[in-house]
Amino acid sequence: MLTGSNKVLDETRQGEATTVEGEWKKNGKKLYLESYGCQMNFADSEIVASILAKEGYETTSNAEEANLVLINTCSIRDNAEQRVRNRLNHFNGIKKRQPDFLIGILGCMAERLKSQLLEEEHLVDMVVGPDAYRELPGLIEEITDGRKAVNVLLSREETYAEINPIRLNSNGVTAFISIMRGCDNMCAFCVVPFTRGRERSRDPESIVREASYLFQEGYREVTLLGQNVDSYRWNITKKGEITDPNAETVNFAQLLEKVALVNPLLRIRFSTSHPKDMTDDVLHTMAKYKNICEYIHLPVQSGSTEVLKRMNRGYSREWYMGRIDAIRRIMPECAISTDTISGFCGETDQDHQDTISIMKEVDYEYAYMFKYSERPKTLAERKFEDDVPEEVKQARLEEVVAVQRASSLKRNLVSVGQIFEVLVEGFSKKSDEHLFGRNSQNAVVIFDKGDFKPGMYVNVKVTDCTSATLMGDVV
Known part of the structure; x- marks a missing residue:
């Protein structure tokens, strides 16, 4: 169970760079990578490490000995951005002592703050968006020639499908596999569509190959990643139109089955599901294969239908509970976790109580719980007033946390003796x-x-x- 205040810190610790051994050429240069935010950012950092390993960079866990520091950033909440700024100030202290020390920023803050970080505050030498990691070698050359380097262009096609990631911070047992990039949902509070671009799915055969390779290397669990995995589709549009009649079509339920068949000893997890898109087909596939874990992260965000409308989530409280009922019916032993946001624009005391009541009704195993943080360029910033006082947000969040803590303990007590x-x-x-x-x-x-x-x-x-x-x- 994580609250908004410690989730970023926890994931930051996981994302600090570790030494990676590889069979690539070496040029004596060292890379320090630090990641913040969601699992997708950590998976992206592994792609970046692979791209730069081919250019001779070895990763290091000591920023002081690095030639290049890259921070993979998150814009989802203001406190995440502030922590990144503090780290940039720290690294610029090193740069004053080592003039050839290069600093780059990757990921979701890159597009949003490129001019500010490069030209106004002079905190970085390079700004690279999540679809431009292949360009890193060329961008590094631009820096060494004395120029600032920037590429934040978003792509409708890039999936990095054929790149074999270097597993940073790996325990050798669990690994992430990105199955898609971007997001077409326009949730009012979220910056992802603006920082990661439009949704596109990765070739299913490349996903199966990566899973097979990981199993051969000794990994025993993979997590399939996407902003909305339920909308994964290959060779078929959202309207159901086949783009290539000579190729197979694959939806998320079918992809799950393909990966599950790699080996029965390979566990499969996935994140994140969207309540408006999760189908019974996915649930039946999960029930069919023992190695697909009985766990679904299904963000509710709010228990109030009115708040969900303002959030532009695309479902009502009743629809969400229908999905919960389907999970319980098809997979009675399935664990369910969620996300909540306290204090979204216009949230009333009754709206808050609706969230409390849905949490008690579902009885989640655990939850990620946050106060609303207005983000630039979002629909909420343009359309609504951030009108819930900070102290009210905090009080509501604390109540949500208390309810979830009781549910988590209740759920775990049921496991005693099993x-x-x-x-x-x-x-x-x-x-x-x-x-x-x-x-x-x-x-x-x-x-x-x-x-x-x-x-x-x-x-x-x-x-x-x-x-x-x-x-x-x-x-």
């Missing part, structure tokens, strides 16, 4: 005498290390729990 198959991922954060892994429902399980190794499956009987973690014994 036996789960757990994929071992590594050592517990608190003790080298314990390992941790996750069950199909995405719950973290802690147990004695014994002789078990990461990548193994073990059966664990749960003996105790907190609101965030299950503890048990291998049986």
Whole structure:
């Protein structure tokens, strides 16, 4: 369970650069990569590492010894941008001591703040949008020639399908696979359509090849990533028109099946689903294959139909609950998590209570909970007033967090006494005498290390729990 204040910090720690060994040429130069925000940004950083490895760059975990620092950024909330600015100031301190030290900014802040960061504040040498990573070698050459470099053009076609990512911060067990890029939804609060461009899906065969390669390399779990995975479609438009009659058409349910068939020992997860697009076909495919995990992240954002309309989410409270009912009917053991936003424009006390009531009704396993943060260029900024006082937003968020904490504990208490198959991922954060892994429902399980190794499956009987973690014994 994460609130808006610690989610970015948690993911930042995960995104700090680690040393990667590869068989690429070496030019003696070192790259430091730091990532913020969503899982897609972390996956993009792995693509960037691969592109620059071919140019001779080795990654390092020490920014002081790097020749090039790249920060992969997030614009989804203001506190994420402020943290990036603080890091840029820190790196510019290094640059004063090392004049040949280069600083670049990637990702979602790049397009939005390119002029400000390059020309007004002089914080970076290079600004690169999420569809221009192939151009990095040429852009670095421009910098070394004494020019500022920028490419934030968005593409309708780029998917980086054939690039084999270098797995940064890898535990050797779990990995991300991007299946699509961009987003066609225009949620009123969201900057993604403006920073990542229009939605386009990746060739399914390249996705299956990447999953197969990862399994051969010892990975035992992949997470299929997209801003809205349910709208994945290959060779078929949203209107149902086939673009190439000589090629197969693939929707998300069919893609799930293709990846599940790579190997029954390869677990499949995905993120993120959209309530207006999730079909029963996806749920039936999940139920059919044991290695597709019984876990769905289904963001509700608000329990109020009126607020959902202003958010331009494309569904009502009733529609959302219909999707929840379908999940419970088709996969009774499936865990469900969500996102909520407290204090969106015009949210009344009753709207807030509608969110509280839907959280209690669904009883989510966990949730990502945030206060509304107005973002430039969004529909909400142009159309609505950010009129909920900050102290009211905070109070509502705290109430939402309290409800979710109780639900998480309630859900975990139900697991006590049950036996789960757990994929071992590594050592517990608190003790080298314990390992941790996750069950199909995405719950973290802690147990004695014994002789078990990461990548193994073990059966664990749960003996105790907190609101965030299950503890048990291998049986």
